[in-house]
Amino acid sequence: MLRNYLIIAWRNLLRNKLRAAIHILGLAIGIAACFVIYNMLSYEYGFNRDVPGYDKIFRITTVTSHGEDRWPNVGVPFPMGDAVKDEVGGVESLARIFDNANAMVGLAERPTAFGRQRHVVYTEDKYFDIFPAKWLGGNPEKALNRPNTVVLTQSSVNKYFGEISVQEALGKELIYNDSISVQVTGIIEDIKENNDLIYTDYISLSTLTSSTSARKFINAENWDNVNSASQLYVQLSHPQQLSSYETSLDQIIDKYLNNEEGWSTEFFIEPLSDLHFTVNPNHTANKFTLMGLSIMAVFILMIACMNFINLETAQAIVRAKEIGIRKTLGSSRFQLMLQFFSETLVIALLALMLALLLTEFSVHYFAEMIPADMEINYLSTGNILFLLGLVVLVTLLSAIYPALMLTGYNPVKAIKNQLKDIHQNRWGYFVRKNLTVLQFTLSIGFIIGVLVISHQLKYLANESMGFNKELVLYADTPFLDESGRNDQLKESLERLSFVKSVSLSGDILASRSLFTTTIERHKGEEIEELGIQAKNGDSLFVDTYEVPLLVGKRIENDSTEILINETFMKDLGYDFPADAIGEQLVLYGERNVEVVGVVKDFNSRSLYEQIRPLVIFYEPEYFTKINVKLQANTNLQEAKSLLDKEMKELYPEEDSGFRFFDELVANFYQSEQKLQEVLSFATVLAILISGMGLFGLSAFTIAQRTKEISIRKVLGASASQILVLISREYMVLILIAFVLAVVPTWLLLEEWLKQFAYRTPMPISLYLLAGFLAFLLCVVIVGLHSLRTINRNPSEVLKSE
Amino acid sequence: MIKLSNIDKYVDSKFQRVFILKGIDLEIEQGEFVTLMGPSGAGKSTLLNIIGLLDDDYVGDYEFEGEMVNKMKEKQRHALHKKEFGNIFQAYHLIDELTVYENIETPLLYRSVSSSERKSIVAELLDRFNMVAKKDLFPAQLSGGQQQLVGIARAIAGKPRVLLADEPTGNLHSNQAKQIMEVFAELNREGTTIIQATHAEENAAYGNRLLEIVDGKIEEDKILIK
Numbered sequence A: 001m002l003r004n005y006l007i008i009a010w011r012n013l014l015r016n017k018l019r020a021a022i023h024i025l026g027l028a029i030g031i032a033a034c035f036v037i038y039n040m041l042s043y044e045y046g047f048n049r050d051v052p053g054y055d056k057i058f059r060i061t062t063v064t065s066h067g068e069d070r071w072p073n074v075g076v077p078f079p080m081g082d083a084v085k086d087e088v089g090g091v092e093s094l095a096r097i098f099d100n101a102n103a104m105v106g107l108a109e110r111p112t113a114f115g116r117q118r119h120v121v122y123t124e125d126k127y128f129d130i131f132p133a134k135w136l137g138g139n140p141e142k143a144l145n146r147p148n149t150v151v152l153t154q155s156s157v158n159k160y161f162g163e164i165s166v167q168e169a170l171g172k173e174l175i176y177n178d179s180i181s182v183q184v185t186g187i188i189e190d191i192k193e194n195n196d197l198i199y200t201d202y203i204s205l206s207t208l209t210s211s212t213s214a215r216k217f218i219n220a221e222n223w224d225n226v227n228s229a230s231q232l233y234v235q236l237s238h239p240q241q242l243s244s245y246e247t248s249l250d251q252i253i254d255k256y257l258n259n260e261e262g263w264s265t266e267f268f269i270e271p272l273s274d275l276h277f278t279v280n281p282n283h284t285a286n287k288f289t290l291m292g293l294s295i296m297a298v299f300i301l302m303i304a305c306m307n308f309i310n311l312e313t314a315q316a317i318v319r320a321k322e323i324g325i326r327k328t329l330g331s332s333r334f335q336l337m338l339q340f341f342s343e344t345l346v347i348a349l350l351a352l353m354l355a356l357l358l359t360e361f362s363v364h365y366f367a368e369m370i371p372a373d374m375e376i377n378y379l380s381t382g383n384i385l386f387l388l389g390l391v392v393l394v395t396l397l398s399a400i401y402p403a404l405m406l407t408g409y410n411p412v413k414a415i416k417n418q419l420k421d422i423h424q425n426r427w428g429y430f431v432r433k434n435l436t437v438l439q440f441t442l443s444i445g446f447i448i449g450v451l452v453i454s455h456q457l458k459y460l461a462n463e464s465m466g467f468n469k470e471l472v473l474y475a476d477t478p479f480l481d482e483s484g485r486n487d488q489l490k491e492s493l494e495r496l497s498f499v500k501s502v503s504l505s506g507d508i509l510a511s512r513s514l515f516t517t518t519i520e521r522h523k524g525e526e527i528e529e530l531g532i533q534a535k536n537g538d539s540l541f542v543d544t545y546e547v548p549l550l551v552g553k554r555i556e557n558d559s560t561e562i563l564i565n566e567t568f569m570k571d572l573g574y575d576f577p578a579d580a581i582g583e584q585l586v587l588y589g590e591r592n593v594e595v596v597g598v599v600k601d602f603n604s605r606s607l608y609e610q611i612r613p614l615v616i617f618y619e620p621e622y623f624t625k626i627n628v629k630l631q632a633n634t635n636l637q638e639a640k641s642l643l644d645k646e647m648k649e650l651y652p653e654e655d656s657g658f659r660f661f662d663e664l665v666a667n668f669y670q671s672e673q674k675l676q677e678v679l680s681f682a683t684v685l686a687i688l689i690s691g692m693g694l695f696g697l698s699a700f701t702i703a704q705r706t707k708e709i710s711i712r713k714v715l716g717a718s719a720s721q722i723l724v725l726i727s728r729e730y731m732v733l734i735l736i737a738f739v740l741a742v743v744p745t746w747l748l749l750e751e752w753l754k755q756f757a758y759r760t761p762m763p764i765s766l767y768l769l770a771g772f773l774a775f776l777l778c779v780v781i782v783g784l785h786s787l788r789t790i791n792r793n794p795s796e797v798l799k800s801e
Numbered sequence B: 001m002i003k004l005s006n007i008d009k010y011v012d013s014k015f016q017r018v019f020i021l022k023g024i025d026l027e028i029e030q031g032e033f034v035t036l037m038g039p040s041g042a043g044k045s046t047l048l049n050i051i052g053l054l055d056d057d058y059v060g061d062y063e064f065e066g067e068m069v070n071k072m073k074e075k076q077r078h079a080l081h082k083k084e085f086g087n088i089f090q091a092y093h094l095i096d097e098l099t100v101y102e103n104i105e106t107p108l109l110y111r112s113v114s115s116s117e118r119k120s121i122v123a124e125l126l127d128r129f130n131m132v133a134k135k136d137l138f139p140a141q142l143s144g145g146q147q148q149l150v151g152i153a154r155a156i157a158g159k160p161r162v163l164l165a166d167e168p169t170g171n172l173h174s175n176q177a178k179q180i181m182e183v184f185a186e187l188n189r190e191g192t193t194i195i196q197a198t199h200a201e202e203n204a205a206y207g208n209r210l211l212e213i214v215d216g217k218i219e220e221d222k223i224l225i226k
């Protein structure tokens, strides 16, 4: 029986190649899209799953808020670790870490350095209780329990010491950041890549807490500082009762934090499963984007299924005769439906094969759209089940309606071709129209989305951020450098003719990192605390980036002087910049500083965010960046290589060199650009599939009207009159689709635009453009078919009818 | 075997009820070869469809072997149709996508006949109608007469006791028509009950009973003596 069904299915495919091509290609694209996205989802959601006790591990994070502003931070104030240890019950293990991305590593005995290592962290031995590692050497209990020790992964060992045995490596010395000397006390296997915490070098945290200068740097006693590097991981004994832990955290807030008027701090308990989706230096996935991608993939598959339903029901009259005959031969309705399902299954299986090819193709050609480490294992159980499930689902979705409709025919009428006037067929016509409308609604929605997102990105690119990003290069310099080489480098660069100004700073002017703290204003006995964003820079910092100084003077490389921005000036209660000059404040609760100048507001983060109150202060010990502004008309690549050369001479161990600031700024919108690319791609697919569907549907319906068209021609209708007559029906459908598409896309895009502090007003003209494009597409497709029919000789048509 | 009592079939249009069949009383015994004749539009096809269980939209009683067909559930009726009836059409109605062999095989598939048995039945039928050489051709590659032979082979493959033929020779030349009628006569001799509708006087001669249908009524019912 099945063989008979399959034979019929196969011959039907061969007989109507256009139908077969549309079905197979459309479904293949839909299946491939779903398959790739499914793999992306399982990749992104599969992170950290291998950690034993996955469900019990959490990170404590901080949100500081002031009025409407919320400043989330993945870190906690450093003293939080001890506080949680002492005051929160039901914590099985607790580990503090202090992330030191881009640490400089060197050998103790020789002046060899290995350049900057991305995954260096300071932590304590409890860390390995929470995130167990496979120990190759050393004592897990003791390796990190005293200052100046380090646990290395196997690959770090090999990188620093070559191929030596574990026993030889233990006890070796290394120098971190040119100043911290440590001894290797443990060696572990490399951390697997599907983890978010993939550190390679673990220095004992007590190395930092036992040094006065380091304590100051990490703000070891300060509750007002939140640094994203200072994180806290806990393993809880009752992870189901998070609210009781939250209560304990609230008590810590009450006990240790004295929040000023209007300010509040909250701690959150973030499950390990969320870690991958929150700000993380290694790799961040965006749940919103992933959801968007899934929806797109499902939509594309749905459009393909709708094509199937449309074309099959349109061709019902052709199939009806066969169905009628089979009924008189004794087939039951169930058997007929089974036949139809197996036919659809054949198509879906062919589509599946093509989809696998398409997947392979898209993984290669659209590599930048998918995570770099992701690999698709076609034979994994998950993938096989997913694909088979998808094929079955697609078959059922596509075939159920045509099957019910076709097999419901009365056999006598079906055989006699009397179906045109029966009720069921009018229903089919109705469904078909609605599906076409729905397809075009989705396509128009996609087009609008792409146009509006591109528009916003263009808007962001043109929006002034308040500084000049051109002709600026920056590079990393060693952390806590006491050799004075920073100043030497600055001087040597200043001597270069093409250099306009050079500045040393703690961070570049605009970056993804954020350092927030509070500053005090003393009014007699009363102390007012104000939240600020802080940047550390020398006197030429604002000049190098051409941030306009509204009033006052630059910092004269004096740690008692600060610059503030307009926003902070307003927070201080001044309307005019000149009034803020001379304002006395206290930084870190100990250093008296004076406002010597007010700079114009600029965006130190992406345009997602409002400008925060900002203080620029001078703290040369913590300079880690060198910023260079070039003269106009300098050849950029040449300048970069000359700068790199100077740098190499002073810091032979540094290998990253200078980078262009404008490229960094452009990178702020990487995820939006990616979204735009993916959406454009999805739009092309959606249009392609709906276009194919319309092509097939109109081919069929127009072929059915051949006789009518010929008669009208004989009666004297012109080609254009007939064209209007035929396409009018489709135009109405497009118009309805447009109206239906506008409202949801409007709401969605409004929501998306809301994320940006700087956003374009909703561009209505682009909506109209999208509608017009869909209209044009429809005219072209329907017009092509109509013209072919119109151009046929009527006498020939009417004779053969 | 078949007993129709007071069968009416009508369609309701806006102003009036139009009867297609009116007050049909008819009994057909097993082994009969009945011919329906009458002007176009008289209701022959309609009657055949009712007898063949392809149309259940009528009033009146229909007994088949003592069972009330009009009281049966859809499922029972379908089973009865499958077991007892074979249909032959004026336009042959072969499945275009299937070969001669496969067309004949199809009703057997619906009757869950085992593969080996199917093979022998189809081979026997092909042999009987001299179609062995043509078994892999598609309907479009056959002449009308050959197509109708396939149609008959297909109709009798399931070994039905009643064969219903609606103008089986309507599209054929007289030679071909004669051949088909001889096949019918032979089948009838072997015990199959045959009911055919036709316009051709000479076809009626192969049967043993002739019904004249006019305007939805049986005008005349005569036994033919050969």
Ligand SMILES: Nc1ncnc2c1ncn2[C@@H]1O[C@H](COP(=O)(O)OP(=O)(O)OP(=O)(O)O)[C@@H](O)[C@H]1O
Pocket (backbone or CB within 6 Å): B011, B020, B038, B039, B040, B041, B042, B043, B044, B045, B046, B047
């Ligand atoms: N679905 C229907 N609705 C209305 N009238 C119908 C319908 N089906 C058939 N009729 C009418 O019923 C009458 C009988 O039709 P039927 O096909 O049974 O005639 P026939 O005797 O087989 O004619 P022919 O010799 O031309 O095949 C005709 O007048 C036809 O118009």
Ligand SMILES: [Mg+2]
Pocket (backbone or CB within 6 Å): B044, B045, B046, B166
């Ligand atoms: Mg008829």
